[in-house]
Amino acid sequence: MTSLADALAGEHAAIYGYGVLGAHLTGQALNQARQAEAAHRGRRDKLFIDLAGGSAPAPAAAPAYALPFPVTDATTAVKLATQLEERAGAVWHAVLPDVTGDDRRFALDALTDCAVRAARWRRVAGHVPGTVALP
Amino acid sequence: MVSAYYDAAGAGAKRSAGGDAMTRNGRTRRAVLGTVVGGATLAAAAGCGWLGGGGGSDAGARSKPSPLAPALAATLTLIDLYTATMAGQPSLTGKLDPLLADHRAHVTALNAAMAPASAAPTGPATGSPSAGAGVPPDPAEALAAVRAAEQAARDSAVRDCLAAQPRYASLLGSIAACRSCHLEVLV
Numbered sequence: 001m002t003s004l005a006d007a008l009a010g011e012h013a014a015i016y017g018y019g020v021l022g023a024h025l026t027g028q029a030l031n032q033a034r035q036a037e038a039a040h041r042g043r044r045d046k047l048f049i050d051l052a053g054g055s056a057p058a059p060a061a062a063p064a065y066a067l068p069f070p071v072t073d074a075t076t077a078v079k080l081a082t083q084l085e086e087r088a089g090a091v092w093h094a095v096l097p098d099v100t101g102d103d104r105r106f107a108l109d110a111l112t113d114c115a116v117r118a119a120r121w122r123r124v125a126g127h128v129p130g131t132v133a134l135p
Numbered sequence: 136m137v138s139a140y141y142d143a144a145g146a147g148a149k150r151s152a153g154g155d156a157m158t159r160n161g162r163t164r165r166a167v168l169g170t171v172v173g174g175a176t177l178a179a180a181a182g183c184g185w186l187g188g189g190g191g192s193d194a195g196a197r198s199k200p201s202p203l204a205p206a207l208a209a210t211l212t213l214i215d216l217y218t219a220t221m222a223g224q225p226s227l228t229g230k231l232d233p234l235l236a237d238h239r240a241h242v243t244a245l246n247a248a249m250a251p252a253s254a255a256p257t258g259p260a261t262g263s264p265s266a267g268a269g270v271p272p273d274p275a276e277a278l279a280a281v282r283a284a285e286q287a288a289r290d291s292a293v294r295d296c297l298a299a300q301p302r303y304a305s306l307l308g309s310i311a312a313c314r315s316c317h318l319e320v321l322v
Contacts, residue, residue: 009140012140013138013140013141062138062140063138064137064138065138065140065141066137066138066140066141068141083141087141089312093305093308094305096296096301096304096308097304097305098301101297104296104297104304105297107308108293108308108311108312111308112311112312112315115312115313115316116319119319119320120319128233129230129234129316129317130316130320131234131313131316131317131320132313132316133236133237133240133241133313134240134244134306134309134310135309135312135313135316
């Protein structure tokens, strides 16, 4: 299913992004980044297994991803983290109409996790409460 | 080889600041939802007056409620609670008002998904006589009551999303996710 393959590609990209930005964070923010990366890895692994049984090949991770802007400090790291979660949430949002049952539950949980983490990163950046109406 | 995923995959790649990102994300998602909504409008039209008419019995052909009607009713109930709580506990306004704006946006999105553009939007009665009535005198208790209502509404939106036709799953999923975000703020 194309949207699930897109979701897997999105998780690959998010994992790569966290690998880059984590080097610029310390303390609680670094901890937050590590937890987020683990969440993305967990979904990537499940998706990879699920898609491996299908007819279409599961997309593999690229060796590297072009970032939307240079990550040079904690501020740009938090900005990228916010965008990673927004982007990953968007691909999961697109999965929802394509699936039912347990798969929709998984997609909704993923969308929710990304939305919650995006809001946390916005609060780290000083935007309170950091929520958006339609994540 | 460097993948251009971030540049090629759409929304967000060209944002310049956190604040912009938030705003543009909202617009982008609304644009996406607009597409979903557009496809749903005809099918949902039969139920457009159901809530606004207080029962919608004016015409048999228009009496079938939209599948989104319960979600809209729950959102309006939540808005009434927020409004009453802010009236009764002004010290909570700073925390509650931005979240209330999200709920109002949900009403707009739900109405758009349910009704043709010419239909009167169904919204809460602001400044109702009961504003502030029944709000706990202790701010912490009042906040806890809002949080409990938000959690129940989130759970309801999750159930609605899981049971929804494909055309409504995205909107209901976004509403559920937003309410989950609110729960982290309502502490």
